[in-house]
Amino acid sequence: MILKRLLNGVRLNKEPQTLKVCKRLFGQPVYDTHPHVMRKDHVTPGISKSEYKQRRSHLWNNICKVSHKNSALAVISAYPKSYMAHDVPYPFRQNSDFLYLCGFQEPDSILVMSNLFNSNEHNKEDFKTIIFVPKRDKLKELWDGPRTGSERAAEVTGCDESFDVDYFDKFLQKILQSDQTFDLWYDNSSPSHRSHHSKLSNTLLKSCKVKNVQPTKTSVQNLRLIKSEAEIDLMKIACDIGSKSLEKVMRYSKPKIDESHLYAKMDFECRIHGAERLAYPPVVAGGSRANIIHYINNNQLVDNGDMVLMDAGCEYFGYCSDITRTWPVNGVYSTTQKSLYEALLEVQMSCISLCHANYLTLNQIFLVMLTLLGRQLQKLGIISASISEDKLSEISRTFCPHHVSHYLGMDVHDVDEMSRNIQLRPGMIVTIEPGIYIPSDRLDVPKDWRGVGIRIEDDILITKSGPLNLTEKCPKYLSHIENIINTY
Template sequence: MYKFITKSVSKNYVPYSVCLCTSTVNTNLNEIGQGLRKIQPKTNEIKSYGQPTPDTHPHLLKPGEFTPGLTLAEFKSRRERFVDKLLSSSNTKKHCVVIPSAKKKYMSGKIPYVFRQNTDFMYMTGCLEPDSCLLLEIDNEKFTSTMFLRPKDKNMEMWDGVVTGLGDPGFFGVDQAIDIADLNNYLDLTFKSSQPDTLWYNTEESEFTRLTSTVKELVKSAWGANLLSPTNLIHQLRLYKSSAEQKLMQKTCQIASEAINETISWSNPDISEHHIFAKVDYECRMRNASYLAYPPVVASGQNATTIHYINNCQMLKTGDTVLMDAGCEYGGYTSDITRTFPVSKSKLSDAQRVLYEIVLETQKSLIRKLQEKAYSLDELFEIMCLELGKYLKEIGFIPKHLSGVDLARASYKYCPHHVSHYLGMDVHDTPSISRAIKLEPGMVFTIEPGLYISADNRVVSEEFRGLGVRIEDDALMLPNNKVQILTEACVKEIKDIER
């Protein structure tokens, strides 16, 4: 006969159960106890944190890395450079900077989506945990750094996994770690005692609604303190990729290039756009990407004229082309590639070939121009419109007498999107940075001309209607007007896509 006795030890421990066995067998409980005492806890267990480490995930991180490809020293350097930039942009010396993480998002009830960290917070800390926050208290050129984190809780960790907790602030390279539940009270006390001149916090994009209310109330009741967003200052740092970041960009672009090549070779008319989606996702993950960088566009036939088509549910048909816009995330850095290719192992039609050659030659021309002198992304956009316009005049899409601004406007109707955006931790990276500034070494960006001919366009010949072509590569600006095409391994010549 068995009796179960449940005993609660304290509020800090999970209740446990003891099974007492009663039988006619003469059992010496002292002997049982002596046997249990021989089971000793392991003393060489690897300590677990709320994210991978070289000890727990040696297949992901090399010794000395804090996140893939990046050391803890790099994250500390980022905070130091941020403080330097902040002080150089301000006339005052006392500041309080609050940078929160992302929060978990839920698909249904308590079922979460895969967590993706806020990239500004990630850039400044390397922390992969939700419900966290970085606080920088700056006084002249000195500053202290505090991480607000979830404390360890055995019950919650059983559901959501291990958290780093508060006992090892050195893990993140900060001065102290405090319970995230105390953030609002701590900020209130700190703000009132130190009386900073400026509180830096992005009230527009933060997911911490209570914190946002606290910040607004503090500034409102303060002695004339300013409230500013730190986002643009962080983006000014993120815009220029370090040598380590450049290697990560090379890696994520190589993974996506290989995955897309495999997908192009695999495609056939007996599958759907959804299968193409699954194939490129699979190929990226098999090369150690975390996941796709964004919902991919897999647009066959006329669907390619919808620039942000993500339904991905139509069957592929012989004779159609597929416009696939896909990239992956590796080590927190993203790639972004677009290729247009024929569905079956066949040739492009005459009309498809004409549009494809126009887009490809326009892209190649832009890459050549980048190596002549410094351009801004906006200047590249103007050049793209004129280049496309030149070719569109030749095939009768645009009146031959048009030139200059009128020509650019006419061609814009066939390519109504910018030719480029910055690329990095986000696909549309550092959005607070103007595209009017000149490109400089360390910047990563896309080059993506396209042509989209609607099915009801009566200006063009019938064989062109319903066709869409885009070719997109990722580029790294190097010194002396050199450009490295990070996605060069991804096929785009006609002889290669026709297979």
């Protein structure tokens, strides 16, 4: 009721009661329209209202620890639509921090969390969650599809109240007209929505009512770093789909195949097995093109005798897989390819074995990887056996210039503000992806090794009992891969 008084004078767009039973009322899957993927108590497939509420409560507890005696107002914006050309939108993907907190999938929305509306101003830990959503509009819905609307958004998400996003300006003015001061929690340095940021810049960010401005991103990502059981279940499905799909791509391979056909095969298999989309533009690099770390042109033919490096994954209801395999399109590794692949696989398996809780950090595993890789390169005669241990890592970095790992979750390179110097903890999911890249023009390497690029990547769940490879179903042992390709 306090929020209602605060917004006194704001007219909401109420619709006839009959619309509430219309299946086209919602802008995202709900149980009434998608019973094959949704449960009644879920906001998004696999994630319940109670879990979203718990996430918001955890964030608010962290806010209270910092704001302490001050009141606080947190504002998290959804992404806007983006366009590739006039009236041609890119497929929409929600801001992951916003999605993590409320599960609402429509663009231009705003999530607000605050204790400014409490009847007891001394109780700072009690807070309300308000979501501002796109207004229902028959003409726009005719072109773009249904919207949930403010009438049902609170019910769908489990937020306390919902309003049309058009009234956010009025909401800000009412806040400023009150006599309360507060901390503003908002990502001022990296706004996710230009229009919403402009409104905040011209109101709250200029106001003397705001005591401090604190970023929300780090606090939200700190929560996202550790996956819940529900999130782990979704990640397992994403990894299973990615693994099975990549195996089918291997079977589809043949000499002179177009990289774009392998891309299309991966996309098709992931979607046909339930994924919403690929998690990122895949790398499909034949031959020496595998030495371009993020090669995404994917428009060349893969010659007989060449390997193809594919780095691909899928997104399953907001959670991603990320897998890399390297295989010969003719189904047989050459002697050189086999030696290099087995050396890298040994390094990768050793790094996976280090992924224990409360043991190492990702940066420490990276340093181990460089040493192990250097020793393998010495055994193969690619670099001098006389190179000292203290110089070995430096030389190895010229063969593997990228890190061995990153966090994985709602985004492929997940929680980008989280340090890789954090000790691994149960519930984290990370990649382990060493590579060896020897461009054709690398003259300090014996000629037989030049022009070869290999990467092997798996997705690892950190558990109390040790590392669990979520992508182990994707073939990566030489005999298995050769058998798959040659028996298709």
